[in-house]
Amino acid sequence: MRPINPLYGPAWTSFELLRYDLHSSFDHQSSPLAHTHFLLHHESMMSQDDKYEKLYQEARNCCGEPFPEIAAFFEAYEKEGAQILDLGCGQGRDAIMMARHGHNVIGVDTSETGVHQMEEDAKREDLQVRGVIADITSFEIGGGFDVVILDRVLHMLAEEDRITVLSRVMRRAFQGGFILIADMPSNKPTYRAVFANGSSHWTSVLDRRGFLFMRKDFAN
Numbered sequence: 001m002r003p004i005n006p007l008y009g010p011a012w013t014s015f016e017l018l019r020y021d022l023h024s025s026f027d028h029q030s031s032p033l034a035h036t037h038f039l040l041h042h043e044s045m046m047s048q049d050d051k052y053e054k055l056y057q058e059a060r061n062c063c064g065e066p067f068p069e070i071a072a073f074f075e076a077y078e079k080e081g082a083q084i085l086d087l088g089c090g091q092g093r094d095a096i097m098m099a100r101h102g103h104n105v106i107g108v109d110t111s112e113t114g115v116h117q118m119e120e121d122a123k124r125e126d127l128q129v130r131g132v133i134a135d136i137t138s139f140e141i142g143g144g145f146d147v148v149i150l151d152r153v154l155h156m157l158a159e160e161d162r163i164t165v166l167s168r169v170m171r172r173a174f175q176g177g178f179i180l181i182a183d184m185p186s187n188k189p190t191y192r193a194v195f196a197n198g199s200s201h202w203t204s205v206l207d208r209r210g211f212l213f214m215r216k217d218f219a220n
Contacts, residue, residue: 049110052110056090069206069213070149074103082104084103084145085145085172086108089118092118106129106131108134110135116131143172144172146176146178148169150179150182155184167198170194170195170202175216181212200217
């Protein structure tokens with residue numbers, strides 16, 4: 001049974017619809033739930049930032065556990081103490097999970113509440129997580145990363161911004177590093193094209209439904 005959202009009651013929320021679309025075998029363009037998601041996404045005058053800020057203030061861990069596909073990646077990931085960038089980290093559900101595996105995580109989000117909650121949870125468990133309150137479209141990415149995760153965040157941006165953000169993080173991924181994307185299936189052709197046109201060669205390690213996990217190959 002689908003849980004009732006504490007803010008919006010029994011109606012489908014945009015988060016629940018996106019989670020459905022990520023795992024659904026329906027074509028995104030023809031899915032009635034996808035159409036409802038489109039309406040929900042555009043009908044409110046409240047910005048995405050404001051909606052998530054309010055949601056995080058009302059409910060801790062409102063997005064639930066990490067997707068099994070992302071959790072399984074880190075169960076199998078062998079590198080120790082990896083440098084990880086989590087863009088659109090929200091309340092830190094992925095960041096906390098990754099840090100529990102012994103990795104060093106930087107989580108970036110516009111929600112002050114979400115970032116503070118993530119840092120509180122990390123401090124409670126003595127985990128290596130640093131939060132940054134910033135817009136991912138303008139955040140200055142410094143250094144390099146073994147893994148960059150974009151979990152349900154790119155679809156909130158205009159297509160041009162999606163391409164810009166993805167292109168920037170591709171340059172910051174180490175050779176042999178990974179970019180993990182969870183997003184609307186209908187957006188994946190654009191992401192595949194960005195990887196194909198990049199200056200480095202990328203190999204798909206998971207391309208199923210709403211998930212696209214790519215590895216940056218070592219230069220010859």
